[in-house]
Amino acid sequence: MRELAQLALDEAVAAGASYADARAVLDETESLSVQDQRVEGVGRQASRGVGVRVLVDGSWGFAGTARLDREAVLSAARTAVAVARASATAQRRAVRLAPVDVATGTYVTPHDTDPLDVALEDKLELLLAATAAAASVDGLTFAKASQDTWKSTKWFVSSEGADLHQTLLQIGGGVECVAVGEHEVQTRSFPNSFRGYCGTGGWEDIVALDLAAQAPRYAEEAVALLTAPELPSHTGTLVLDGSQVALQVHESVGHPLELDRVLRYEAAFAGTSWVGLDDVGRLRYGSPLVNFTLDTTTPKGMGTYGYDDEGTPAGRHPLVVDGVLCDFLTSRETAPAVSDDTRSNGTMRADSWGTIPLIRMTNIHLEPGEGTLDELLSDTGDGIYMATNRSWSIDDRRLNFQFGCEVAYEITGGRLGRLYRNPTYAGRTPQFWGSCDAIAGRDAWVVYGTPNCGKGQPTQVARVAHGAAPTRFRNVEMGVR
Amino acid sequence: MTGGSALVGRAALERLADAGLDAAADDGVAGVEVMLQRDAGGLTRVANSQVIQNVWREDLAVSVRVVTDDARVGVAGVHTDDPAAVADAARNAVAIARVSPPDPDFPGIAPAAEVGEVYVDETTVAASPDDRAAVVRALLAEVDDAWEAAGTVATGGAELGVFTSAGQAAYAPRSAAGLTVLVMGPSSSGWAEGGGRALSDVDPAAAGRRAVAKAAAGRDPVDVDAGSWAVVLEPPAVASLAAYLGYVCFNGRSFIEDRSFASGRLGETVVDPCITLVDDARSRDAVGWPVDAEGTPTRAVDLIRDGRLAGVTHDRYTARQAGTESTGHALPAPNTWGPLPLFPLFAPGGGTIDDLVGGLDRGLLVTRVHYTNVVHPKQTRLTGMTRDGTFLVEQGRVVGAVRNLRFTQSAIDALAGAEAVSAETGWGDELFGGGGRQPALRLRAFSFTSTTSFG
Missing domain, CATH: 3.30.2290.10 (PmbA/TldD superfamily)
Incomplete structure (x- = not known):
């Protein structure tokens, strides 16, 4: 495969590219889904291809092909150059790339056992045991369990001399308990919604979830939600579990700090950002407790790798420190917009050989505070605790948001009390993070995967992650009707 | 070339x-x-x-x-x-x-x-x-x-x-x-x-002129209060409504599992009789296939006919469970989503979009919506933001631009208050599905639950 990438690179340069890079990628995926004791689907996919990205006269071109014969790869390279020449006819400013330390090397996701090497029967047995355990709960309508593996082996070469080989292993698994009533459908998911846990690692991480042991508690909660009251509409104190904080970070911090959004590259689709280039060092993003970090080295993080898809090495970069903005998520093309000295912080990823790399969230964390969840609740007095995302929506500048969660509990006298169903909350980004007055500590801090982040045209789906702990916000609108 | x-x-x-x-x-x-x-x-x-x-x-x-x-x-x-x-x-x-x-x-x-x-x-x-x-x-x-x-x-x-x-x-x-x-x-x-x-x-060229005209008319937007407003939804906004309604309400799998608003209700009149919604992948006004991923020919399926819940889409699996035939809506295997209607198109009615606006005493004209998502599937309750052109209408005329608003609204309830459907259609697309031509809709009541600071 590496030879094919080199072939494409050489042809692109020969055809006139002033810069070119090529990725040869083999993506192997496996998806297992069961509902109760029925296997809903077992599927394996393999996708191989070569993508070549070129700059000609300061304009981009890209072509990708799944045909791996020599002529098809050469043709793709020439097509990329032709595409770039067409781009130049509607170009105002030439693209300028920030320098990068040219890298050569390899990276493999740390893991013990590749799930693709585990017998299919063993994987199905684990899932069927989880749904059987859930089904033991009276009143549950059905339970689903799933396990996913995404293995990407890629070779990257560039006209600057980069030569990289990476094998990234991403895994997921979880159980979903569904209770159906006359006018209600209630779901409780473990350990997270949208197919559960996800991260980089191996089969051992799926086994460690112990889905069968956890499932009954979540099944019981799903059944109880059918008869729980709706969360009343009110404004008050809200404590979010770490998984919901993770999605809050995703939507209201990660996306608006993508520099391509700030520069309006995504304006016609995902939107722009409420944050401007001049806000660095000045904008108060949240309360002084709030620290956000980009870290592509976080163990088990879905966005952890050796190098991004432009060849920039992984690293750790603060984005917001003590509540004040200090950086964006950048690429080689966008970094010079910040300053002539700014370099990419390595967030460019493509979701296949056939798509171009875009700025993606990788791992964006809310840094932990202090104490346990129990201590946080005890300190809260009265409020609402919400857990596990159910729905999400935010405007095209990432200001006005509304989230729904699977479950809420009243906090009364510092303890969890009555159960509520269909909880929602809403707010605006800077006011919401400005109202943050407590974050639980390192022991409660978990890296949560988000496997379905859409961006770009043609739309790409990225798997990213956010470290977060239970967090408290004041004066929040809840129970949106 | x-x-x-x-x-x-x-x-x-x-x-x-x-x-x-x-x-x-x-x-x-x-x-x-x-x-x-x-x-x-x-x-x-x-x-x-x-x-x-x-x-x-x-x-x-x-x-x-x-x-x-x-x-x-x-x-x-x-x-x-x-x-x-x-x-x-x-x-x-x-x-x-x-x-x-x-x-x-x-x-x-x-x-x-x-x-x-x-x-x-x-x-x-x-x-x-x-x-x-x-x-x-x-x-x-x-x-x-x-x-x-x-x-x-x-x-x-x-x-x-x-x-x-x-x-x-x-x-x-x-x-x-x-x-x-x-x-x-x-x-x-x-x-x-x-x-x-x-x-x-x-x-x-026409699209460029239209977008410029919208932006020009949208200058200096003002705040309006959240709450229930009469609205005219233009085709791109209607496309979002259609796509999400199709997803939560007319999927044969959620229908069988009693997770859909339509479960047990086929034949009931649930929205205004001016509403007909048909999933038709083969239409010249959409970009679907004539065959599904299992090889079954794709049929046009009446989802809502004259206000009445008329049908849901099936693949071979859900059709067997329901005791009927596949409608040709299978997604590629292994499919855990069920058979989705990807090209739900509202049937055109009468008049132009301007005619619909002309019939609005006081309300909002919505060009498109952004980041729609499902709040409550069985109640067809959705949320999302208006975007790129939201206007105040008084006595049938656009009188100015307003800042964007968030809606939180049951799609079925909104269509129950449908007053008019235009004959004029325009292209609309959503994140999933393939897009198609939709009419505009005038709805008596649409619930906006919050505002934002830009137009």
Whole structure:
């Protein structure tokens, strides 16, 4: 495969590219889904291809092909150059790339056992045991369990001399308990919604979830939600579990700090950002407790790798420190917009050989505070605790948001009390993070995967992650009707 | 021209399918289905009034599903044009099936059935990067320097083949083109979009002018209070409503599992009789296929007819459970979503969009909505934001622009208050599904639950 990438690179340069890079990628995926004791689907996919990205006269071109014969790869390279020449006819400013330390090397996701090497029967047995355990709960309508593996082996070469080989292993698994009533459908998911846990690692991480042991508690909660009251509409104190904080970070911090959004590259689709280039060092993003970090080295993080898809090495970069903005998520093309000295912080990823790399969230964390969840609740007095995302929506500048969660509990006298169903909350980004007055500590801090982040045209789906702990916000609108 | 494309044709797909069918048959399975989808096309992306991304890609995805004599099912896929790789995928599918538990409800592989055709435009299939660049230049010519433009131009062709051991041998080509334009100024933005089965279905100059006009009319928006408003939804906003309503309400699987508003209610009148919603992938006003991923011919399905819940979409699995026939809405296996209506189109009514606005005493004109999501599936309650042109209407006239609002609203309840449907249609697209022409709707009450600080 590496030879094919080199072939494409050489042809692109020969055809006139002033810069070119090529990725040869083999993506192997496996998806297992069961509902109760029925296997809903077992599927394996393999996708191989070569993508070549070129700059000609300061304009981009890209072509990708799944045909791996020599002529098809050469043709793709020439097509990329032709595409770039067409781009130049509607170009105002030439693209300028920030320098990068040219890298050569390899990276493999740390893991013990590749799930693709585990017998299919063993994987199905684990899932069927989880749904059987859930089904033991009276009143549950059905339970689903799933396990996913995404293995990407890629070779990257560039006209600057980069030569990289990476094998990234991403895994997921979880159980979903569904209770159906006359006018209600209630779901409780473990350990997270949208197919559960996800991260980089191996089969051992799926086994460690112990889905069968956890499932009954979540099944019981799903059944109880059918008869729980709706969360009343009110404004008050809200404590979010770490998984919901993770999605809050995703939507209201990660996306608006993508520099391509700030520069309006995504304006016609995902939107722009409420944050401007001049806000660095000045904008108060949240309360002084709030620290956000980009870290592509976080163990088990879905966005952890050796190098991004432009060849920039992984690293750790603060984005917001003590509540004040200090950086964006950048690429080689966008970094010079910040300053002539700014370099990419390595967030460019493509979701296949056939798509171009875009700025993606990788791992964006809310840094932990202090104490346990129990201590946080005890300190809260009265409020609402919400857990596990159910729905999400935010405007095209990432200001006005509304989230729904699977479950809420009243906090009364510092303890969890009555159960509520269909909880929602809403707010605006800077006011919401400005109202943050407590974050639980390192022991409660978990890296949560988000496997379905859409961006770009043609739309790409990225798997990213956010470290977060239970967090408290004041004066929040809840129970949106 | 480098970067254009041509269809590879039925024989090329059938040759690959035969490799999968033969390999699986050699392993002694009871049924085999080989689905092949070839896509080739380009997308040119504009931002800051210039081309910022420009991509071309060709791909051929092959998926083999097998079922054994004792109803064990396996699926394996590969992206290739190599028959040997397809044969390997078939053998993988057999290996997966052999260790999977039996599924006694599996309905079997699709039999032979005649598949209709959809309109294919060869010029659109073969469109080159230069052709897309010409469209971009025509669009940008309408946007003077007072404004900033963004958007996309996409062209391409695709082919779908489904070949089964039960005798189905379906092949269908398709062409598609799309255009979006966002025009931004200091205090406002405007939107236009177009699409269809041919590049000639889009008019870049008209779209550019429309987006500029929207942005100009949207200058200096003011706040209005959240609350219940009468609205006219333009076609892009209607497309979002249709897509999400289709997703939560008319999926045969959620219908059977009692998770849908429609469960147990077919035949009931639940919205105003002026509303008819039909899923029609084959329509010239949409860009769907005439056959689904299992090889079943795609049917037009009445979802709502004259205000009455009329039907849901099925694949072979849900059809068997429901005691009916597949409507040709299967997604590629393994499919845990169920059979989705991807092209739900509201039937046009009478008059123009301006006529609908003319009938609004006081309300809001909504150009499009953003980031719609499901709050409560069984109640069809959705949330999302208005975007790129929201206007206050008084006594039938647009009197000014307003800042964006968030809606939180049951789609069924909104349609129960439908007052009028336009005969005039426009293109609308959503994140999933393929887009189609929709009318505008005038709705008596639409619930907005919060506001934001820009228009």
